[in-house]
Amino acid sequence: MPRIQDESNGIQWDQYPDRGCEAAPRCLSCPLERCRYDDPAAYQRLRTGDVEAKALTLQGMRPSEIAAHQGVRERTVFRRLARLRRYEERRTP
Numbered sequence: 043m044p045r046i047q048d049e050s051n052g053i054q055w056d057q058y059p060d061r062g063c064e065a066a067p068r069c070l071s072c073p074l075e076r077c078r079y080d081d082p083a084a085y086q087r088l089r090t091g092d093v094e095a096k097a098l099t100l101q102g103m104r105p106s107e108i109a110a111h112q113g114v115r116e117r118t119v120f121r122r123l124a125r126l127r128r129y130e131e132r133r134t135p
Contacts, residue, residue, distance in 0.1 A: 065093045073097040075130040084129055095122040 063079075066072035073096045078085040091112050098108045105123075109116040 066097075073100050074126075076132075081132065084132055088125060088129060089122065091118075092122040092126050095119055096126050099123065 060068050060070060062068045062072065065074050065078055069077070073093060091114065094112065095108050098111065099105075103111070105116050105119045108119045112119070
């Protein structure tokens with residue numbers, strides 16, 4: 043793994059494994075705007091399909107298509123996306 047140096051404060055990382063989490067296989071490809079590790083309690087309140095609904099939205103799918111893909115009603119997709127918006131808007135102190 044290449045050496046990464048942060049020029050702003052001189053920190054060097056010889057190895058920085060990007061292992062991702064349940065939301066995405068890699069941190070840099072994660073659909074969430076806030077990392078799940080920033081507020082684990084808030085992330086725990088999310089449902090399984092919430093993150094997938096966001097990822098499918100970012101891929102350009104409409105709510106009706108996401109609903110068919112996930113086997114739920116379109117209203118459920120809107121609830122999932124709203125729950126994710128609340129999670130991402132929540133600020134940690």
